[in-house]
Amino acid sequence: MQARRLFICWGGFMRAGLQVISALFLLIMFVMPVWGPEDLLWHNWQRICQVLLSLLSCFALMFLFREEVRRSGGRVLALAFSVIFVGVVSSSINGVGMWGMVEVAQYAMLFSLFLMARALRLQVGDVADNHLVHFVLFLCLAKVVQFFSAWLAAISGNAGLPNLWLLLDGFSNPRFYAQFLALAIPVVAYPLIFSRTRALSLFAFFVLCGLWMILLVTGARGAWMALGVTIFFSLAFGKFGWLWAGWQMAGVAFGGLGYWLVLVSLSGGGDGAVENSIVSRLTTSLSARDVLWSEAMQMIASHPFIGVGPMGFASELNFIGAHPHQSILQWACEWGVPVALLVGGYMLAVGVQIANMMRQRRTSVEGRDALRLCIAGGVLAALVYSMVDGVLVMPYSQTVFVVLAGWLWGLLPISERERPVGNPWLFALFACFFVASSALVYVALRDYPTLAGNESYFTQYYSPVLFPRFWAQGFLELE
Numbered sequence: 001m002q003a004r005r006l007f008i009c010w011g012g013f014m015r016a017g018l019q020v021i022s023a024l025f026l027l028i029m030f031v032m033p034v035w036g037p038e039d040l041l042w043h044n045w046q047r048i049c050q051v052l053l054s055l056l057s058c059f060a061l062m063f064l065f066r067e068e069v070r071r072s073g074g075r076v077l078a079l080a081f082s083v084i085f086v087g088v089v090s091s092s093i094n095g096v097g098m099w100g101m102v103e104v105a106q107y108a109m110l111f112s113l114f115l116m117a118r119a120l121r122l123q124v125g126d127v128a129d130n131h132l133v134h135f136v137l138f139l140c141l142a143k144v145v146q147f148f149s150a151w152l153a154a155i156s157g158n159a160g161l162p163n164l165w166l167l168l169d170g171f172s173n174p175r176f177y178a179q180f181l182a183l184a185i186p187v188v189a190y191p192l193i194f195s196r197t198r199a200l201s202l203f204a205f206f207v208l209c210g211l212w213m214i215l216l217v218t219g220a221r222g223a224w225m226a227l228g229v230t231i232f233f234s235l236a237f238g239k240f241g242w243l244w245a246g247w248q249m250a251g252v253a254f255g256g257l258g259y260w261l262v263l264v265s266l267s268g269g270g271d272g273a274v275e276n277s278i279v280s281r282l283t284t285s286l287s288a289r290d291v292l293w294s295e296a297m298q299m300i301a302s303h304p305f306i307g308v309g310p311m312g313f314a315s316e317l318n319f320i321g322a323h324p325h326q327s328i329l330q331w332a333c334e335w336g337v338p339v340a341l342l343v344g345g346y347m348l349a350v351g352v353q354i355a356n357m358m359r360q361r362r363t364s365v366e367g368r369d370a371l372r373l374c375i376a377g378g379v380l381a382a383l384v385y386s387m388v389d390g391v392l393v394m395p396y397s398q399t400v401f402v403v404l405a406g407w408l409w410g411l412l413p414i415s416e417r418e419r420p421v422g423n424p425w426l427f428a429l430f431a432c433f434f435v436a437s438s439a440l441v442y443v444a445l446r447d448y449p450t451l452a453g454n455e456s457y458f459t460q461y462y463s464p465v466l467f468p469r470f471w472a473q474g475f476l477e478l479e
Helices: 004-030 042-063 066-070 073-095 097-124 126-156 174-188 197-220 219-236 238-265 287-303 329-337 339-361 368-385 395-410 425-463
Strands: none
Touching: 004 042, 004 097, 004 368, 004 395, 042 097, 042 395, 042 425, 066 097, 066 425, 073 097, 073 329, 073 339, 073 395, 073 425, 097 126, 097 395, 097 425, 126 174, 126 197, 126 238, 126 368, 174 197, 174 219, 174 238, 174 368, 174 395, 197 219, 197 238, 219 238, 219 368, 238 339, 238 368, 329 339, 339 368, 368 395
16 A cells, blocks of 8 residues: 555656656747846857756656656667767867867757657657647747837837848847748748647637748748748648648748738838848858868868767857758768768668658548648758758757657657667766766856857957857957
8 A cells, every 4th residue: 555655655756757858848948039137249149048958858868758768769879879988079179179079968868858759759749749749839929929029119209210131139140040940930830730729720820920021031041942842842741731831831831921011111211221131142152061061071171980070160260150051061071081971870760761651651631641741841841951061060050850769769659679778778878967067067167257258369460250159259260
């Protein structure tokens, strides 16, 4: 009898712990792009919040999701440990030192967020799917309301609308905003292809149109391209794919109409009368990315096996970018070609497996398959966008990407051939997470008091523009 009471008490504790961790996680995720302290740039604020999320995920995996971690599979953990090992070796050999280790710790904690998202989906099931969709919808609604509030404030003042990018808040750069939108727009369409209520569908369509309108304002050509590629591929996945593509095209049409009505017609003047309009962004320029790609390829040629070290690209001041703006080149030049091939090959194999399963279930009418399509669309759009931008570098897009990728993994059936991970693997993984989270907390506490001073120094003596990496001023060890 006593044992039964203890079991019931422990079960209640676990449920309460899960609810508290989930609530804190969602609260931080919501606040990151909506509200931030005035003394911090958005990039720095989101990085600090990412460290807090990493701590939460580390605690949750060790105490709430241990059994789900056991079912992660030895191959995934072996890949993660291999990448971490190479990152530590490369950091030690190439002289990037502490910052290289920080990058390794950051990727380790992103892996913990990835595992936590999967574990939450496995443990809670379809109920968690609804909570995820509702969270994304209300977060995006908050951003749409924020945008229109800024527009009303602008047109009611004497200055009018001199610069459309002034309407964008929550991110340090419009492109970082577009990175989030590329991940969110596919998921927001879920109630439109699978919903029991008309009201939720109308609400989702309003939010979808608002997001497309904001995406047009960002002028992010890479995000437009990435979502276009995703819409094209979605047509191969049956009824849900065609419905999803159709609603996205409707969102583009109504978002474009809203852009013309709200920002051109009602605001006074033509589209060319304001800075950073769509017209000004319709160019074929690479925005100096070719210079960054050339520099990355030179690093690959000189350090092909273990790279120049994690975050090593940011050790050379170039006044263009602290990362190559191309995820494959970044992995190859900083971590080495073998790691880039290993990670890229594994992701490609998993992507093909997911695509084949979605093709096999293209006639399904289940909500789980509809959500799988939407989340896969967000992950694919982010990966395509990462070919020309730092989607996998900026803190909020990093976080949203690994959460969606982990959730997508949780939506896949568990292979019966995959054996549970043993205790030694589990202990090593948790030890790695503990060390990584401690390192990131130390760096955040150490650097927080000097962030504003370092940024002011850089803008005064080097460039009026900051180039983010870990912090908003991303270049390392300036003279």
